[in-house]
Amino acid sequence: MHLNECYAYFALRGFPMPPEEVSAALGLSPSKSWRAGDSHDAHQIPGKKREESFWRIDSRIDRHARVQLEDHVKDVLSQLEPCFTAAASLSRQNRGLMELVGCFHEYYPGLGFEASTIQRLAALGVEVDCDFYYLASESEAQQISSANAVARHR
Secondary structure (H helix, E strand, C coil): CCCCEEEEEEEEECCCCCHHHHHHHHCCCCCEEECCCCECCCCCCCCCECCCCEEEEECCCCCCCCCCHHHHHHHHHHHHHHHHHHHHHHHHHCCCEEEEEEEECCCCCCCCCCHHHHHHHHHHCCEEEEEEEECCCHHHHHHHHHHHHHHHCC
């Protein structure tokens, strides 16, 4: 049985300076970063160059922990707290994003935010993007495929 995998991250996109300057301005090391023009990872898109700069900081909560998605967002916000004003300024200038990702195998935890979390996201000036995937087991996928095949033959 596969466990759910959920996480969140704060990202800045398309900024003109090197990612190291973002790190210095925030006093944080990124979980991942790159410059416009860098190559994609070989297994993603060989030979293709990245179109824009990117800097992100991930939630520190284990991706398979049985917690609410909001807990991941709160963890990212707590990491940004010491540099919140600078992060909000950079976010407004450089397409700030709070990304939530969920790959659901066993259950869907739902999505809800306390008013204080929504207020912090608004103060940070981010877009919120949710990428949620329900990943059926092989037996469920076979049942769905068989049902679709039967339906097509009627």
